[in-house]
Amino acid sequence: MPEEKGWKDMPRGGMILEPGNARKYETGSWRTLKPVMDPNKCIHCMFCWIYCPESAIIVKDKKMSGFDLEHCKGCGICAKECPKEAIEMLIEEK
Amino acid sequence: MPKIIAQTGDDAVAEAMRQINPDVVVAYPITPQTEIVQYFSEFVAQGKVKTEFNCVESEHSAMSACIGASAAGGRVMTATSSQGLAYMWEVVYIAASYRLPIVMPVVNRALSGPINIHCDHSDTMGARDSGWIQIFSENVQESYDNTIQAVRIAEHKGVLLPVMVTLDGFIISHAMERFEMLDDEIVQRFIGEYKSEHSLLNTGHPVTYGPLQLFDYYMEQKRQQHEVMKFVPGVVLEVAKDFEKVSKRKYGLFEEYKMDDADFGIVVLGSTAGTAKTVVDKLRDDGLRVGLLKVRLFRPFPAAEIANSLSHLKAVAVLDRSDTFGGLGGPLFEEVCASLFNYQFPEGLRIPVVNYIYGLGGRDINLDHIKKVYADLSEIVQTGKIKELVQYLGVRE
Numbered sequence: 001m002p003e004e005k006g007w008k009d010m011p012r013g014g015m016i017l018e019p020g021n022a023r024k025y026e027t028g029s030w031r032t033l034k035p036v037m038d039p040n041k042c043i044h045c046m047f048c049w050i051y052c053p054e055s056a057i058i059v060k061d062k063k064m065s066g067f068d069l070e071h072c073k074g075c076g077i078c079a080k081e082c083p084k085e086a087i088e089m090l091i092e093e094k
Numbered sequence: 095m096p097k098i099i100a101q102t103g104d105d106a107v108a109e110a111m112r113q114i115n116p117d118v119v120v121a122y123p124i125t126p127q128t129e130i131v132q133y134f135s136e137f138v139a140q141g142k143v144k145t146e147f148n149c150v151e152s153e154h155s156a157m158s159a160c161i162g163a164s165a166a167g168g169r170v171m172t173a174t175s176s177q178g179l180a181y182m183w184e185v186v187y188i189a190a191s192y193r194l195p196i197v198m199p200v201v202n203r204a205l206s207g208p209i210n211i212h213c214d215h216s217d218t219m220g221a222r223d224s225g226w227i228q229i230f231s232e233n234v235q236e237s238y239d240n241t242i243q244a245v246r247i248a249e250h251k252g253v254l255l256p257v258m259v260t261l262d263g264f265i266i267s268h269a270m271e272r273f274e275m276l277d278d279e280i281v282q283r284f285i286g287e288y289k290s291e292h293s294l295l296n297t298g299h300p301v302t303y304g305p306l307q308l309f310d311y312y313m314e315q316k317r318q319q320h321e322v323m324k325f326v327p328g329v330v331l332e333v334a335k336d337f338e339k340v341s342k343r344k345y346g347l348f349e350e351y352k353m354d355d356a357d358f359g360i361v362v363l364g365s366t367a368g369t370a371k372t373v374v375d376k377l378r379d380d381g382l383r384v385g386l387l388k389v390r391l392f393r394p395f396p397a398a399e400i401a402n403s404l405s406h407l408k409a410v411a412v413l414d415r416s417d418t419f420g421g422l423g424g425p426l427f428e429e430v431c432a433s434l435f436n437y438q439f440p441e442g443l444r445i446p447v448v449n450y451i452y453g454l455g456g457r458d459i460n461l462d463h464i465k466k467v468y469a470d471l472s473e474i475v476q477t478g479k480i481k482e483l484v485q486y487l488g489v490r491e
Contacts, residue, residue: 007314007321012254013193014315015292016302 023071027054031074033089035067041086048078048087096274096341103234103266106273107173107199107259108133110241112143113281114197117168120148120159124178125211126263127201131173157182157189157196164194165303167293169245171196175263176203176217183221189256190225191315192303193322195248195288196256198226199241202364202415203263204455212456213263215363216416218392219425225319227257227326228393230363232349234271237261239343240390242276245285246333252325262365264456280340323394330391347396349388350403352378356385358409358471361400361430363389366413366452366459373464384468395429401437404430409471410447413487415454423449423484446474452487463488 011017044064049057056072058065079087101109108130111119119138121131131149138147146163150156156172164170174182179200189196200218204210218228229244231237237259244257261267276284292301307315327347334345351371353359362370367388377384387403389395404410412431414424422428427449434445450467453459467487474480 004310005314007317010311010314010318012318013191013303014305014307014311015192016305017292017299019300 026070027073028068028070031069031072032092033074033076034069034092035072035074035076035078036088036090037064037066038086038088041084043084043086045083047081047083051077051081053077096276098272098274100270100272101234102129102268102270103231103237103261104129104201104268105133106234106238106275107241107261108137109275110238110281111171111173112137113276113278114169114171114242114245114285115143115282116145116171116197118146118148118160118163118170119172120150120156120163120170121172122150122153122156122174122178124153124175124203126203126267127173127175127178127199129267130199130201153178153182154185157185160196160198161185161189161192161194162294164189164196164290165192165294167290167295169249169288170194171198173199173201175201176205176211179217179221180205186221186226187224188304191319193254194256195245195254197241197244197248197259198256199237199259199261201263201267202260210455211263213265213365214415214454214456215260215425216454218258218260219416221258222393222425225255226393227253227255227330228391229257229259229330230390230392231259231261231266232365232367232388233273234261234266234269235273235343236390237266238273238275239337239341239345242281242284243330243333243337243345245288246336247326247329249285249288250329250333251291253322253329255322255326260364265365274341274343276341284336284340326394327391327396327399345390347389347391347399348403349390351386351388353385353387353403355383356407357383358407358411358468358475359385359387359404360411360413360464360467360471361387361389361404361426362413363392363415363426366415366464369459369461370413370464373461373468376461377465377468382468382472384471389426392426392429395433397429397433397436400430401433404434404445405437405439407445409474410434410445411467411471412447412449413467414449414451417451417454424451427484446478446480448474448480448482449484450487451484457488459488
């Protein structure tokens with residue numbers, strides 16, 4: 001997480017002046033369940049990519065290719081929506 | 095050359111809005127503010143302003159749209175009264191927290207219930223802690239002058255806060271008075287051009303207004319709002335000085351009327367100051383040294399300056415056109431008491447301060463009422479005793 005600013009250094013009115021800085025907020029630390037994809041079942045329909053509230057589905061060459069675990073909160077929506085049950089939510093272990 | 099004309103307060107404020115020519119006005123009509131919006135809409139229809147004028151379905155929507163338009167970088171105005179202000183409540187706070195320089199004339203009217211359309215200050219007093227600047231007007235001229243000055247105060251780079259300019263419902267809003275209207279070009283030159291630093295429409299530098307701030311940032315933002323208020327009185331005085339150059343009319347944080355050698359005096363807001371000045375003159379003719387302090391800037395409250403102005407008096411009465419029901423007294427009374435409590439008096443000295451709640455729901459306040467207040471003060475000075483700390487003035491027992 002970025003360092004928290006004092007009131008003197010904060011932009012006026014709590015404005016966010018830097019576009020796209022939500023990326024710096026690593027919501028992955030909230031996770032208790034981790035998504036795991038079975039490449040044999042995945043048909044790359046991109047349902048998970050559409051539904052993921054954190055844009056944490058990594059797409060390469062038009063194919064679902066994993067999860068951005070720095071931002072995935074482990075909500076499980078991808079697993080729920082996957083038509084092929086290719087995503088499983090496993091208990092996060094250190 | 096300024097024009098001398100006879101107009102109502104609502105007329106005069108609408109004229110001020112025409113001369114300001116805001117980018118956006120979003121409003122919903124409510125008695126006794128209706129004529130402001132009505133006259134302004136005529137200016138729009140006649141092509142006398144370039145304003146994008148929107149009639150929305152409620153005050154909640156009006157203030158919400160104003161916030162959007164102001165964040166988009168426009169010079170934005172609206173106007174309301176009473177229940178309308180109450181209805182826009184939650185967004186009123188948001189305008190201040192986003193630091194948007196929206197100017198809103200508020201025609202003071204009693205809050206329901208019971209339902210009433212006439213003047214008291216309960217509507218804007220309810221919004222006193224919303225983070226808006228609040229400027230009170232005594233008559234038509236001041237309502238007009240304050241509306242124009244409010245634009246400069248709100249948009250000052252060191253301020254960037256929304257401003258309410260109040261005028262007493264019907265007493266000012268619907269009474270015709272002689273007033274001096276400045277030339278359009280002079281008003282335009284006085285307010286200048288508004289350039290928003292962070293416009294939502296500037297796609298080259300996108301910004302976010304109003305993100306969620308929990309225990310991590312909310313308090314820092316409130317601390318900023320606390321701090322910026324300290325800067326406001328200086329700006330109000332600076333703008334008043336510039337305004338004097340174009341209008342020859344003097345404004346301050348408050349007006350002192352025959353206070354210099356006064357033994358006792360009253361503190362008051364709005365149109366009642368006019369009535370009270372007449373009483374001061376009459377009592378002065380009788381040899382009584384009485385004075386009056388009319389508060390212009392209520393938020394932020396110029397506590398030290400007001401305490402200093404009252405510090406030589408032997409007794410003070412504060413007239414409140416609203417009640418706090420269970421507080422110490424009326425809101426102005428509480429401010430004055432708190433200001434004097436923190437003033438560095440010589441050891442042992444304390445000024446007796448009493449409070450009168452008057453004029454609720456438009457109840458008339460006349461010369462005799464105010465004479466009674468001065469008579470009470472005279473008695474307090476002579477006996478050193480306060481019979482009643484807070485009392486209703488002009489109520490049937």
